Amino acid sequence: xxxxxxxxxxxxxxxxxxxxxxxxxxxxxxxxxxxxxxxxxxxxxxxxxxxxxxxxxxxxxxxxxxxxxxxxxxxxxxxxxxxxxxxxxxxxxxxxxxxxxxxxxxxxxxxxxxxxxxxxxxxxxxxxxxxxxxxxxxxxxxxxxxxxxxxxxxxxxxxxxxxxxxxxxxxxxxxxxxxxxxxxxxxxxxxxxxxxxxxxxxxxxxxxxxxxxxxxxxxxxxxxxxxxxxxxxxxxxxxxxxxxxxxxxxxxxxxxxxxxxxxxxxxxxxxxxxxxxxxxxxxxxx
Amino acid sequence: xxxxxxxxxxxxxxxxxxxxxxxxxxxxxxxxxxxxxxxxxxxxxxxxxxxxxxxxxxxxxxxxxxxxxxxxxxxxxxxxxxxxxxxxxxxxxxxxxxxxxxxxxxxxxxxxxxxxxxxxxxxxxxxxxxxxxxxxxxxxxxxxxxxxxxxxxxxxxxxxxxxxxxxxxxxxxxxxxxxxxxxxxxxxxxxxxxxxxxxxxxxxxxxxxxxxxxxxxxxxxxxxxxxxxxxxxxxxxx
Numbered sequence: 001x002x003x004x005x006x007x008x009x010x011x012x013x014x015x016x017x018x019x020x021x022x023x024x025x026x027x028x029x030x031x032x033x034x035x036x037x038x039x040x041x042x043x044x045x046x047x048x049x050x051x052x053x054x055x056x057x058x059x060x061x062x063x064x065x066x067x068x069x070x071x072x073x074x075x076x077x078x079x080x081x082x083x084x085x086x087x088x089x090x091x092x093x094x095x096x097x098x099x100x101x102x103x104x105x106x107x108x109x110x111x112x113x114x115x116x117x118x119x120x121x122x123x124x125x126x127x128x129x130x131x132x133x134x135x136x137x138x139x140x141x142x143x144x145x146x147x148x149x150x151x152x153x154x155x156x157x158x159x160x161x162x163x164x165x166x167x168x169x170x171x172x173x174x175x176x177x178x179x180x181x182x183x184x185x186x187x188x189x190x191x192x193x194x195x196x197x198x199x200x201x202x203x204x205x206x207x208x209x210x211x212x213x214x215x216x217x218x219x220x221x222x223x224x225x226x227x228x229x230x231x232x233x234x235x236x237x238x239x240x241x242x243x244x245x246x247x248x249x250x251x252x253x254x255x256x257x258x259x260x261x262x263x264x265x266x267x268x269x270x271x272x273x274x275x276x277x278x279x280x281x282x283x284x285x286x
Numbered sequence: 287x288x289x290x291x292x293x294x295x296x297x298x299x300x301x302x303x304x305x306x307x308x309x310x311x312x313x314x315x316x317x318x319x320x321x322x323x324x325x326x327x328x329x330x331x332x333x334x335x336x337x338x339x340x341x342x343x344x345x346x347x348x349x350x351x352x353x354x355x356x357x358x359x360x361x362x363x364x365x366x367x368x369x370x371x372x373x374x375x376x377x378x379x380x381x382x383x384x385x386x387x388x389x390x391x392x393x394x395x396x397x398x399x400x401x402x403x404x405x406x407x408x409x410x411x412x413x414x415x416x417x418x419x420x421x422x423x424x425x426x427x428x429x430x431x432x433x434x435x436x437x438x439x440x441x442x443x444x445x446x447x448x449x450x451x452x453x454x455x456x457x458x459x460x461x462x463x464x465x466x467x468x469x470x471x472x473x474x475x476x477x478x479x480x481x482x483x484x485x486x487x488x489x490x491x492x493x494x495x496x497x498x499x500x501x502x503x504x505x506x507x508x509x510x511x512x513x514x515x516x517x518x519x520x521x522x523x524x
Binding site for chain 1: 336337338354355357358359361364366367369370371372373375376377379380381383390391392414415416419432433436437
Protein backbone atom coordinates (compact mmCIF):
# COMPACT_ATOMS: atom_id res chain seq x y z
CA UNK A 1 0.00 0.00 0.00
CA UNK A 2 2.84 2.37 0.90
CA UNK A 3 4.45 1.49 -2.39
CA UNK A 4 1.26 2.36 -4.16
CA UNK A 5 0.98 5.78 -2.56
CA UNK A 6 4.66 6.42 -3.05
CA UNK A 7 4.41 5.58 -6.72
CA UNK A 8 1.53 7.96 -7.15
CA UNK A 9 3.46 10.63 -5.28
CA UNK A 10 6.42 10.11 -7.57
CA UNK A 11 4.34 10.22 -10.71
CA UNK A 12 2.52 13.36 -9.65
CA UNK A 13 5.83 15.20 -9.89
CA UNK A 14 5.62 14.85 -13.65
CA UNK A 15 3.62 17.50 -15.38
CA UNK A 16 2.19 15.03 -17.93
CA UNK A 17 0.62 13.00 -15.15
CA UNK A 18 -0.94 16.10 -13.64
CA UNK A 19 -2.25 17.07 -17.08
CA UNK A 20 -3.74 13.60 -17.46
CA UNK A 21 -5.53 13.91 -14.14
CA UNK A 22 -6.95 17.33 -14.93
CA UNK A 23 -8.09 16.35 -18.40
CA UNK A 24 -9.42 13.02 -17.17
CA UNK A 25 -11.59 14.66 -14.55
CA UNK A 26 -12.89 17.28 -16.98
CA UNK A 27 -13.75 14.66 -19.57
CA UNK A 28 -15.51 12.56 -16.96
CA UNK A 29 -17.45 15.63 -15.88
CA UNK A 30 -18.88 16.41 -19.28
CA UNK A 31 -19.32 12.86 -20.51
CA UNK A 32 -21.78 12.03 -17.75
CA UNK A 33 -23.97 15.10 -18.34
CA UNK A 34 -25.88 13.75 -21.28
CA UNK A 35 -25.92 10.17 -20.08
CA UNK A 36 -29.39 10.47 -18.62
CA UNK A 37 -30.79 12.02 -21.77
CA UNK A 38 -29.25 9.35 -23.98
CA UNK A 39 -30.31 6.44 -21.80
CA UNK A 40 -33.88 7.72 -21.65
CA UNK A 41 -34.06 8.47 -25.35
CA UNK A 42 -32.96 4.86 -25.92
CA UNK A 43 -29.72 6.00 -27.46
CA UNK A 44 -27.31 4.31 -25.11
CA UNK A 45 -25.29 2.97 -27.97
CA UNK A 46 -24.81 6.21 -29.81
CA UNK A 47 -21.54 6.61 -27.95
CA UNK A 48 -20.27 3.42 -29.49
CA UNK A 49 -21.43 4.35 -32.96
CA UNK A 50 -19.93 7.81 -32.87
CA UNK A 51 -16.67 6.70 -31.38
CA UNK A 52 -16.24 4.25 -34.20
CA UNK A 53 -16.88 7.05 -36.64
CA UNK A 54 -14.24 9.06 -34.79
CA UNK A 55 -11.91 6.07 -35.04
CA UNK A 56 -12.43 5.94 -38.80
CA UNK A 57 -11.81 9.67 -39.10
CA UNK A 58 -8.71 9.36 -36.96
CA UNK A 59 -7.36 6.63 -39.23
CA UNK A 60 -7.94 8.83 -42.25
CA UNK A 61 -6.22 11.74 -40.50
CA UNK A 62 -3.24 9.52 -39.69
CA UNK A 63 -3.02 8.27 -43.25
CA UNK A 64 -3.24 11.75 -44.71
CA UNK A 65 -0.52 12.72 -42.27
CA UNK A 66 -2.33 15.44 -40.35
CA UNK A 67 -0.51 16.21 -37.13
CA UNK A 68 -3.56 17.89 -35.68
CA UNK A 69 -6.08 15.09 -35.94
CA UNK A 70 -8.79 16.96 -34.02
CA UNK A 71 -9.35 19.15 -37.10
CA UNK A 72 -10.77 16.27 -39.09
CA UNK A 73 -12.07 14.00 -36.33
CA UNK A 74 -14.25 16.64 -34.66
CA UNK A 75 -16.24 17.81 -37.70
CA UNK A 76 -16.79 14.29 -39.01
CA UNK A 77 -18.08 13.09 -35.65
CA UNK A 78 -20.34 16.12 -35.23
CA UNK A 79 -21.91 15.51 -38.63
CA UNK A 80 -22.39 11.82 -37.84
CA UNK A 81 -24.02 12.69 -34.51
CA UNK A 82 -26.44 15.09 -36.16
CA UNK A 83 -27.39 12.53 -38.79
CA UNK A 84 -27.84 9.74 -36.25
CA UNK A 85 -29.96 11.71 -33.79
CA UNK A 86 -32.03 13.24 -36.54
CA UNK A 87 -33.07 9.84 -37.76
CA UNK A 88 -34.56 9.24 -34.34
CA UNK A 89 -38.22 9.67 -35.15
CA UNK A 90 -39.31 9.33 -38.72
CA UNK A 91 -36.46 7.52 -40.37
CA UNK A 92 -36.71 4.63 -42.76
CA UNK A 93 -33.81 2.99 -40.95
CA UNK A 94 -34.58 3.09 -37.23
CA UNK A 95 -32.28 4.71 -34.69
CA UNK A 96 -30.51 1.67 -33.30
CA UNK A 97 -30.15 0.07 -36.72
CA UNK A 98 -28.55 3.15 -38.23
CA UNK A 99 -26.16 3.40 -35.30
CA UNK A 100 -25.08 -0.18 -35.88
CA UNK A 101 -24.80 0.42 -39.59
CA UNK A 102 -22.61 3.48 -39.38
CA UNK A 103 -20.49 2.25 -36.50
CA UNK A 104 -19.36 -1.04 -38.04
CA UNK A 105 -18.73 0.57 -41.38
CA UNK A 106 -16.56 3.30 -39.88
CA UNK A 107 -14.66 0.77 -37.79
CA UNK A 108 -13.97 -1.47 -40.77
CA UNK A 109 -13.08 1.45 -42.98
CA UNK A 110 -10.68 2.89 -40.42
CA UNK A 111 -8.91 -0.40 -39.83
CA UNK A 112 -8.67 -1.02 -43.56
CA UNK A 113 -7.11 2.39 -44.12
CA UNK A 114 -4.58 1.83 -41.39
CA UNK A 115 -3.53 -1.45 -42.98
CA UNK A 116 -3.50 -0.14 -46.52
CA UNK A 117 -1.41 2.87 -45.67
CA UNK A 118 0.46 1.98 -42.50
CA UNK A 119 2.04 4.97 -40.79
CA UNK A 120 4.04 2.96 -38.30
CA UNK A 121 5.56 -0.48 -38.22
CA UNK A 122 3.15 -1.82 -35.63
CA UNK A 123 -0.40 -1.35 -36.83
CA UNK A 124 -1.93 -3.73 -34.29
CA UNK A 125 -0.51 -1.77 -31.38
CA UNK A 126 -1.77 1.47 -32.88
CA UNK A 127 -5.23 0.05 -33.36
CA UNK A 128 -5.33 -1.47 -29.92
CA UNK A 129 -4.28 1.87 -28.46
CA UNK A 130 -7.02 3.75 -30.26
CA UNK A 131 -9.66 1.21 -29.31
CA UNK A 132 -8.79 0.78 -25.66
CA UNK A 133 -7.19 4.10 -24.85
CA UNK A 134 -3.80 2.66 -23.88
CA UNK A 135 -1.63 5.49 -22.68
CA UNK A 136 -2.72 8.31 -24.95
CA UNK A 137 -4.00 10.34 -22.03
CA UNK A 138 -0.47 10.38 -20.66
CA UNK A 139 1.03 11.60 -23.89
CA UNK A 140 -1.02 14.74 -24.36
CA UNK A 141 0.83 17.85 -25.39
CA UNK A 142 0.11 21.07 -23.47
CA UNK A 143 -1.78 22.33 -26.49
CA UNK A 144 -4.06 19.29 -26.42
CA UNK A 145 -4.58 19.73 -22.71
CA UNK A 146 -5.79 23.28 -23.26
CA UNK A 147 -8.10 22.23 -26.07
CA UNK A 148 -9.54 19.39 -24.00
CA UNK A 149 -10.03 21.59 -20.97
CA UNK A 150 -11.59 24.37 -23.04
CA UNK A 151 -14.00 22.09 -24.85
CA UNK A 152 -14.96 20.31 -21.66
CA UNK A 153 -15.75 23.56 -19.89
CA UNK A 154 -17.66 24.85 -22.91
CA UNK A 155 -19.72 21.68 -22.93
CA UNK A 156 -20.60 22.06 -19.28
CA UNK A 157 -21.58 25.71 -19.77
CA UNK A 158 -23.76 24.95 -22.78
CA UNK A 159 -25.40 22.13 -20.89
CA UNK A 160 -26.20 24.36 -17.92
CA UNK A 161 -27.48 27.11 -20.18
CA UNK A 162 -29.89 24.81 -22.01
CA UNK A 163 -30.56 22.50 -19.08
CA UNK A 164 -34.29 23.22 -18.83
CA UNK A 165 -34.90 22.79 -22.52
CA UNK A 166 -32.84 19.62 -22.70
CA UNK A 167 -35.04 18.31 -19.91
CA UNK A 168 -38.21 19.27 -21.76
CA UNK A 169 -37.04 17.72 -25.02
CA UNK A 170 -35.98 14.52 -23.28
CA UNK A 171 -39.11 14.13 -21.21
CA UNK A 172 -41.65 14.81 -23.90
CA UNK A 173 -40.49 15.97 -27.27
CA UNK A 174 -43.97 16.29 -28.77
CA UNK A 175 -45.25 18.42 -25.93
CA UNK A 176 -42.23 20.68 -26.15
CA UNK A 177 -42.70 21.01 -29.88
CA UNK A 178 -46.42 21.69 -29.56
CA UNK A 179 -45.78 24.53 -27.11
CA UNK A 180 -43.32 26.09 -29.49
CA UNK A 181 -39.97 24.93 -28.14
CA UNK A 182 -37.66 24.55 -31.10
CA UNK A 183 -36.97 20.89 -30.46
CA UNK A 184 -34.85 20.45 -33.56
CA UNK A 185 -32.45 23.11 -32.38
CA UNK A 186 -32.07 21.41 -29.02
CA UNK A 187 -31.69 17.98 -30.56
CA UNK A 188 -28.96 19.51 -32.66
CA UNK A 189 -27.30 20.97 -29.58
CA UNK A 190 -27.51 17.59 -27.85
CA UNK A 191 -25.96 15.91 -30.90
CA UNK A 192 -23.09 18.38 -31.07
CA UNK A 193 -22.38 18.08 -27.35
CA UNK A 194 -22.30 14.28 -27.62
CA UNK A 195 -19.93 14.39 -30.55
CA UNK A 196 -17.55 16.74 -28.76
CA UNK A 197 -17.69 14.64 -25.60
CA UNK A 198 -16.92 11.47 -27.53
CA UNK A 199 -13.94 12.88 -29.36
CA UNK A 200 -12.62 14.11 -26.01
CA UNK A 201 -13.35 10.87 -24.22
CA UNK A 202 -11.48 8.83 -26.81
CA UNK A 203 -8.33 10.23 -25.26
CA UNK A 204 -9.33 8.88 -21.90
CA UNK A 205 -10.79 5.44 -22.47
CA UNK A 206 -10.41 4.69 -26.17
CA UNK A 207 -13.22 4.30 -28.65
CA UNK A 208 -14.55 0.90 -27.63
CA UNK A 209 -15.16 1.84 -24.02
CA UNK A 210 -16.79 5.24 -24.42
CA UNK A 211 -20.32 4.00 -23.88
CA UNK A 212 -19.30 3.02 -20.37
CA UNK A 213 -18.23 6.57 -19.58
CA UNK A 214 -21.54 7.92 -20.82
CA UNK A 215 -23.93 5.32 -19.46
CA UNK A 216 -22.56 3.88 -16.25
CA UNK A 217 -22.74 7.07 -14.16
CA UNK A 218 -26.23 7.87 -15.43
CA UNK A 219 -27.56 4.38 -14.75
CA UNK A 220 -25.95 4.32 -11.31
CA UNK A 221 -27.49 7.66 -10.41
CA UNK A 222 -30.90 6.62 -11.70
CA UNK A 223 -30.96 3.79 -9.19
CA UNK A 224 -31.03 6.15 -6.23
CA UNK A 225 -31.90 9.70 -7.26
CA UNK A 226 -35.43 10.88 -7.84
CA UNK A 227 -35.39 14.11 -9.75
CA UNK A 228 -33.71 14.98 -13.00
CA UNK A 229 -31.50 17.51 -11.28
CA UNK A 230 -30.35 15.10 -8.60
CA UNK A 231 -29.74 12.36 -11.17
CA UNK A 232 -27.63 14.75 -13.22
CA UNK A 233 -25.61 15.97 -10.24
CA UNK A 234 -25.16 12.47 -8.80
CA UNK A 235 -24.03 11.01 -12.09
CA UNK A 236 -21.50 13.81 -12.54
CA UNK A 237 -20.08 13.17 -9.10
CA UNK A 238 -19.93 9.41 -9.71
CA UNK A 239 -18.25 9.97 -13.04
CA UNK A 240 -15.59 12.32 -11.67
CA UNK A 241 -14.82 10.17 -8.65
CA UNK A 242 -14.61 6.92 -10.61
CA UNK A 243 -12.42 8.51 -13.28
CA UNK A 244 -10.09 9.85 -10.63
CA UNK A 245 -9.91 6.51 -8.81
CA UNK A 246 -9.34 4.68 -12.10
CA UNK A 247 -6.59 7.07 -13.17
CA UNK A 248 -4.80 6.83 -9.83
CA UNK A 249 -5.09 3.04 -9.83
CA UNK A 250 -3.69 2.85 -13.33
CA UNK A 251 -0.77 5.07 -12.36
CA UNK A 252 -0.18 3.49 -8.99
CA UNK A 253 -0.38 -0.21 -9.82
CA UNK A 254 3.10 -1.60 -10.50
CA UNK A 255 1.94 -3.77 -13.40
CA UNK A 256 1.31 -0.70 -15.54
CA UNK A 257 -2.34 -1.26 -16.41
CA UNK A 258 -4.07 0.76 -19.14
CA UNK A 259 -6.16 3.71 -17.99
CA UNK A 260 -9.37 3.14 -19.98
CA UNK A 261 -10.30 -0.37 -18.83
CA UNK A 262 -9.35 0.49 -15.26
CA UNK A 263 -11.80 3.40 -15.20
CA UNK A 264 -14.53 1.29 -16.76
CA UNK A 265 -14.08 -1.50 -14.20
CA UNK A 266 -14.24 1.03 -11.37
CA UNK A 267 -17.43 2.45 -12.88
CA UNK A 268 -18.94 -1.00 -13.14
CA UNK A 269 -18.16 -1.55 -9.47
CA UNK A 270 -19.79 1.77 -8.64
CA UNK A 271 -22.85 0.77 -10.65
CA UNK A 272 -23.12 -2.47 -8.70
CA UNK A 273 -22.88 -0.56 -5.45
CA UNK A 274 -25.61 1.89 -6.45
CA UNK A 275 -27.75 -0.92 -7.74
CA UNK A 276 -27.57 -2.59 -4.34
CA UNK A 277 -28.28 0.66 -2.51
CA UNK A 278 -31.30 1.27 -4.72
CA UNK A 279 -32.49 -2.28 -4.17
CA UNK A 280 -32.18 -2.04 -0.39
CA UNK A 281 -33.88 1.35 -0.37
CA UNK A 282 -36.85 -0.10 -2.19
CA UNK A 283 -37.08 -3.07 0.14
CA UNK A 284 -36.90 -0.92 3.23
CA UNK A 285 -39.72 1.28 2.00
CA UNK A 286 -41.97 -1.69 1.34
CA UNK B 287 -64.62 34.38 -34.55
CA UNK B 288 -63.83 30.83 -33.55
CA UNK B 289 -60.65 29.94 -31.70
CA UNK B 290 -60.04 27.14 -34.12
CA UNK B 291 -61.48 26.89 -37.60
CA UNK B 292 -60.93 24.06 -40.04
CA UNK B 293 -62.60 23.96 -43.41
CA UNK B 294 -62.41 21.09 -45.85
CA UNK B 295 -59.24 19.79 -44.32
CA UNK B 296 -57.37 16.84 -45.81
CA UNK B 297 -55.00 15.11 -43.42
CA UNK B 298 -52.48 12.37 -43.76
CA UNK B 299 -48.90 11.51 -44.45
CA UNK B 300 -46.78 11.46 -47.57
CA UNK B 301 -48.19 8.17 -48.70
CA UNK B 302 -51.82 9.17 -48.74
CA UNK B 303 -54.74 10.92 -47.09
CA UNK B 304 -56.33 9.47 -43.97
CA UNK B 305 -59.06 12.04 -43.49
CA UNK B 306 -60.78 14.11 -46.12
CA UNK B 307 -63.36 16.88 -46.19
CA UNK B 308 -63.11 17.66 -42.50
CA UNK B 309 -64.77 20.88 -41.35
CA UNK B 310 -65.32 22.02 -37.81
CA UNK B 311 -64.84 24.96 -35.51
CA UNK B 312 -64.15 25.39 -31.83
CA UNK B 313 -65.50 28.38 -29.93
CA UNK B 314 -64.18 29.75 -26.69
CA UNK B 315 -65.42 27.66 -23.77
CA UNK B 316 -66.44 24.70 -25.91
CA UNK B 317 -66.08 21.11 -24.78
CA UNK B 318 -65.47 19.18 -27.98
CA UNK B 319 -65.04 15.45 -28.07
CA UNK B 320 -63.35 13.89 -31.06
CA UNK B 321 -64.46 10.29 -31.44
CA UNK B 322 -63.98 7.58 -34.02
CA UNK B 323 -62.75 4.06 -34.48
CA UNK B 324 -59.13 3.08 -34.07
CA UNK B 325 -57.15 4.13 -37.07
CA UNK B 326 -59.77 6.64 -38.18
CA UNK B 327 -57.31 9.51 -37.93
CA UNK B 328 -57.93 10.93 -34.46
CA UNK B 329 -54.23 11.11 -33.69
CA UNK B 330 -53.44 12.57 -37.07
CA UNK B 331 -56.00 15.30 -36.50
CA UNK B 332 -54.52 15.99 -33.07
CA UNK B 333 -51.01 16.31 -34.45
CA UNK B 334 -52.29 18.69 -37.08
CA UNK B 335 -54.01 20.90 -34.54
CA UNK B 336 -50.82 20.97 -32.49
CA UNK B 337 -48.80 21.95 -35.52
CA UNK B 338 -46.68 18.81 -35.46
CA UNK B 339 -48.01 17.81 -38.85
CA UNK B 340 -48.95 19.90 -41.86
CA UNK B 341 -52.35 19.25 -43.46
CA UNK B 342 -52.23 17.98 -47.04
CA UNK B 343 -54.96 20.43 -48.00
CA UNK B 344 -56.63 23.32 -46.22
CA UNK B 345 -55.42 24.88 -43.02
CA UNK B 346 -56.14 25.21 -39.34
CA UNK B 347 -57.01 28.84 -38.65
CA UNK B 348 -56.46 30.19 -35.17
CA UNK B 349 -58.56 33.14 -34.02
CA UNK B 350 -60.23 34.87 -31.10
CA UNK B 351 -56.88 35.75 -29.56
CA UNK B 352 -55.58 32.19 -29.74
CA UNK B 353 -52.13 31.72 -31.18
CA UNK B 354 -50.72 28.61 -32.71
CA UNK B 355 -48.57 27.69 -29.75
CA UNK B 356 -51.23 28.27 -27.13
CA UNK B 357 -52.85 24.88 -27.27
CA UNK B 358 -52.02 23.00 -24.10
CA UNK B 359 -51.57 19.31 -24.67
CA UNK B 360 -52.09 16.24 -22.54
CA UNK B 361 -50.37 13.44 -24.43
CA UNK B 362 -50.70 9.74 -23.96
CA UNK B 363 -47.89 8.43 -21.84
CA UNK B 364 -44.85 7.16 -23.63
CA UNK B 365 -42.68 4.27 -22.59
CA UNK B 366 -39.82 6.66 -21.93
CA UNK B 367 -41.78 8.52 -19.28
CA UNK B 368 -42.65 5.40 -17.32
CA UNK B 369 -39.19 5.29 -15.73
CA UNK B 370 -38.16 8.88 -16.14
CA UNK B 371 -36.35 10.23 -13.10
CA UNK B 372 -37.99 13.60 -12.62
CA UNK B 373 -39.84 15.19 -9.74
CA UNK B 374 -43.42 16.36 -10.10
CA UNK B 375 -42.17 19.91 -9.71
CA UNK B 376 -39.71 19.57 -12.59
CA UNK B 377 -42.32 18.10 -14.91
CA UNK B 378 -44.94 20.74 -14.19
CA UNK B 379 -42.42 23.55 -14.44
CA UNK B 380 -41.31 22.35 -17.86
CA UNK B 381 -44.72 23.41 -19.17
CA UNK B 382 -43.66 27.03 -18.68
CA UNK B 383 -41.07 26.91 -21.42
CA UNK B 384 -42.76 28.72 -24.20
CA UNK B 385 -41.97 29.98 -27.59
CA UNK B 386 -40.92 33.57 -27.65
CA UNK B 387 -38.25 33.53 -25.03
CA UNK B 388 -34.55 33.35 -25.18
CA UNK B 389 -33.80 33.44 -21.46
CA UNK B 390 -33.10 29.83 -20.60
CA UNK B 391 -34.00 29.74 -16.93
CA UNK B 392 -37.33 29.83 -15.14
CA UNK B 393 -38.53 33.15 -13.77
CA UNK B 394 -40.35 33.81 -10.53
CA UNK B 395 -43.58 34.16 -12.49
CA UNK B 396 -43.03 30.73 -14.05
CA UNK B 397 -42.54 29.16 -10.66
CA UNK B 398 -45.62 30.86 -9.27
CA UNK B 399 -47.66 29.60 -12.21
CA UNK B 400 -46.37 26.07 -11.74
CA UNK B 401 -47.20 26.20 -8.04
CA UNK B 402 -50.67 27.55 -8.77
CA UNK B 403 -51.41 24.67 -11.12
CA UNK B 404 -49.98 22.10 -8.74
CA UNK B 405 -52.36 23.35 -6.06
CA UNK B 406 -55.21 23.52 -8.53
CA UNK B 407 -54.91 19.83 -9.30
CA UNK B 408 -54.33 18.81 -5.70
CA UNK B 409 -50.73 17.76 -6.20
CA UNK B 410 -49.12 19.88 -3.48
CA UNK B 411 -48.27 16.90 -1.28
CA UNK B 412 -46.62 15.10 -4.19
CA UNK B 413 -44.50 18.03 -5.34
CA UNK B 414 -41.14 16.51 -4.45
CA UNK B 415 -42.06 12.95 -5.35
CA UNK B 416 -40.61 11.21 -8.34
CA UNK B 417 -42.91 11.10 -11.33
CA UNK B 418 -42.24 7.43 -12.00
CA UNK B 419 -43.44 6.42 -8.51
CA UNK B 420 -46.91 7.90 -8.97
CA UNK B 421 -50.06 6.05 -9.91
CA UNK B 422 -51.50 6.40 -13.39
CA UNK B 423 -54.12 8.90 -12.29
CA UNK B 424 -51.60 11.02 -10.42
CA UNK B 425 -49.31 11.03 -13.45
CA UNK B 426 -52.17 12.23 -15.62
CA UNK B 427 -52.85 15.06 -13.17
CA UNK B 428 -49.19 16.05 -13.27
CA UNK B 429 -49.24 16.19 -17.05
CA UNK B 430 -52.48 18.15 -16.92
CA UNK B 431 -50.85 20.67 -14.58
CA UNK B 432 -47.97 20.95 -17.03
CA UNK B 433 -50.38 21.58 -19.90
CA UNK B 434 -52.07 24.30 -17.85
CA UNK B 435 -48.70 25.97 -17.37
CA UNK B 436 -48.38 26.19 -21.12
CA UNK B 437 -51.77 27.76 -21.70
CA UNK B 438 -54.93 28.98 -20.06
CA UNK B 439 -56.96 28.94 -23.24
CA UNK B 440 -57.29 25.59 -24.95
CA UNK B 441 -56.48 22.10 -23.71
CA UNK B 442 -56.14 19.19 -26.09
CA UNK B 443 -56.49 15.88 -24.27
CA UNK B 444 -55.44 12.68 -25.94
CA UNK B 445 -57.36 9.76 -24.41
CA UNK B 446 -57.08 11.31 -20.93
CA UNK B 447 -58.50 8.27 -19.13
CA UNK B 448 -56.88 5.40 -20.96
CA UNK B 449 -55.50 2.86 -18.54
CA UNK B 450 -57.21 4.38 -15.48
CA UNK B 451 -59.58 2.49 -13.22
CA UNK B 452 -63.27 3.55 -13.08
CA UNK B 453 -62.97 5.63 -9.91
CA UNK B 454 -59.96 7.56 -11.12
CA UNK B 455 -61.57 7.89 -14.54
CA UNK B 456 -64.59 9.59 -12.98
CA UNK B 457 -62.27 11.89 -11.01
CA UNK B 458 -60.38 12.79 -14.16
CA UNK B 459 -63.60 13.65 -16.00
CA UNK B 460 -64.66 15.81 -13.07
CA UNK B 461 -61.38 17.70 -13.16
CA UNK B 462 -61.70 18.27 -16.89
CA UNK B 463 -65.28 19.39 -16.41
CA UNK B 464 -64.33 21.92 -13.77
CA UNK B 465 -61.51 23.27 -15.93
CA UNK B 466 -64.01 23.69 -18.74
CA UNK B 467 -66.39 25.55 -16.44
CA UNK B 468 -63.59 27.90 -15.46
CA UNK B 469 -63.50 29.00 -19.08
CA UNK B 470 -60.89 26.76 -20.67
CA UNK B 471 -61.78 25.32 -24.03
CA UNK B 472 -61.47 21.53 -24.04
CA UNK B 473 -60.80 19.34 -27.03
CA UNK B 474 -60.82 15.70 -25.96
CA UNK B 475 -59.87 12.76 -28.08
CA UNK B 476 -61.63 9.65 -26.89
CA UNK B 477 -62.75 6.26 -28.02
CA UNK B 478 -65.28 6.23 -25.19
CA UNK B 479 -68.40 7.58 -26.86
CA UNK B 480 -70.51 7.12 -23.72
CA UNK B 481 -68.35 9.52 -21.79
CA UNK B 482 -68.00 11.87 -24.73
CA UNK B 483 -71.77 12.16 -25.01
CA UNK B 484 -72.10 12.59 -21.26
CA UNK B 485 -69.50 15.29 -20.70
CA UNK B 486 -68.89 17.13 -23.96
CA UNK B 487 -71.22 19.59 -25.63
CA UNK B 488 -70.00 19.07 -29.19
CA UNK B 489 -68.95 15.96 -31.03
CA UNK B 490 -66.66 15.49 -33.97
CA UNK B 491 -66.89 11.97 -35.32
CA UNK B 492 -64.04 11.31 -37.70
CA UNK B 493 -64.09 8.61 -40.31
CA UNK B 494 -65.26 8.08 -43.87
CA UNK B 495 -68.21 10.44 -43.44
CA UNK B 496 -67.31 12.86 -40.71
CA UNK B 497 -69.92 14.34 -38.40
CA UNK B 498 -69.69 17.61 -36.55
CA UNK B 499 -72.36 19.07 -34.32
CA UNK B 500 -73.81 19.25 -30.84
CA UNK B 501 -74.33 16.18 -28.72
CA UNK B 502 -78.08 16.36 -29.31
CA UNK B 503 -77.62 16.41 -33.06
CA UNK B 504 -75.14 13.56 -32.84
CA UNK B 505 -77.48 11.33 -30.91
CA UNK B 506 -80.18 11.91 -33.51
CA UNK B 507 -78.04 10.59 -36.33
CA UNK B 508 -78.10 6.93 -37.27
CA UNK B 509 -74.40 6.79 -36.85
CA UNK B 510 -74.40 8.15 -33.34
CA UNK B 511 -77.13 5.77 -32.25
CA UNK B 512 -75.54 2.82 -33.96
CA UNK B 513 -72.17 3.55 -32.50
CA UNK B 514 -73.55 3.99 -29.03
CA UNK B 515 -75.58 0.82 -29.24
CA UNK B 516 -72.65 -1.13 -30.52
CA UNK B 517 -70.40 0.15 -27.79
CA UNK B 518 -73.01 -0.62 -25.20
CA UNK B 519 -73.45 -4.14 -26.49
CA UNK B 520 -69.74 -4.68 -26.43
CA UNK B 521 -69.54 -3.43 -22.86
CA UNK B 522 -72.27 -5.79 -21.80
CA UNK B 523 -70.43 -8.65 -23.46
CA UNK B 524 -67.45 -7.95 -21.33
